[in-house]
Amino acid sequence: MHSQKTYTVDEAIKKLEHYCSYQERCHKEVAQKLYTIRMIPEAIDHIVVKLMQDNFLNEERYAKAFVSGKFRIKKWGKQRLTRELKQKDIGKTLITMALQTINDQDYLETFHILAEKKAETIRESNPQKKKKKLADYLLYRGWESHLVYDKVNELF
Missing domain, CATH: 1.10.10 (Arc Repressor Mutant, subunit A)
Known part of the structure; x- marks a missing residue:
C-alpha cells in the first residue's frame, strides 16, 4: 500500500502559492485542494488567510478574471456567469462588481x-x-x- 505524501503547513503554503500563481483561484478551490492533500481544517484556514495576505488569493480579482475569460472565450451571458460564480461561493457584491467590468x-x-x-x-x-x-x-x-x-x- 502506498502512503500519500503529507505536507507541513509551510510546504502546503509553497505548493498553493504555485497553484494560485498559475491561474486565479477562489477560496473554495484552494480549500478543496488543501483538503485533497489531507490538511486539517485549522491548517486550511491558516493557509487561506496567509495566501490572502500575500495576495496570492483575491476573490475580487478571481471574479473579474473569471467573468472576463468566460465571456470572451465561451461567450457566456450574465445569468450563467452569475450562476457559476455562486457555485464557487463568490458573494453577490463581488459578482455584481465583476459583471460591471463587461462593456x-x-x-x-x-x-x-x-x-x-x-x-x-x-x-x-x-x-x-x-x-x-x-x-x-x-x-x-x-x-x-x-x-x-x-x-x-x-x-x-
Whole structure:
C-alpha cells in the first residue's frame, strides 16, 4: 500500500502559492485542494488567510478574471456567469462588481454575433423547432431571456 505524501503547513503554503500563481483561484478551490492533500481544517484556514495576505488569493480579482475569460472565450451571458460564480461561493457584491467590468456595447454585440452564427448552423425546416433550438442554446449559455426571445423572433 502506498502512503500519500503529507505536507507541513509551510510546504502546503509553497505548493498553493504555485497553484494560485498559475491561474486565479477562489477560496473554495484552494480549500478543496488543501483538503485533497489531507490538511486539517485549522491548517486550511491558516493557509487561506496567509495566501490572502500575500495576495496570492483575491476573490475580487478571481471574479473579474473569471467573468472576463468566460465571456470572451465561451461567450457566456450574465445569468450563467452569475450562476457559476455562486457555485464557487463568490458573494453577490463581488459578482455584481465583476459583471460591471463587461462593456454593455460589447455584451450586446457578442450576443448578436453569437445568435446569428448559431442560427445559420441550425439545420431544421420547422420554424418552431428552429426557434426552440436557438433559444435553448442561448439560454443555456446564460443570456437573458428577453434578449433571447427578441432575437429568436427577429431571426425566424
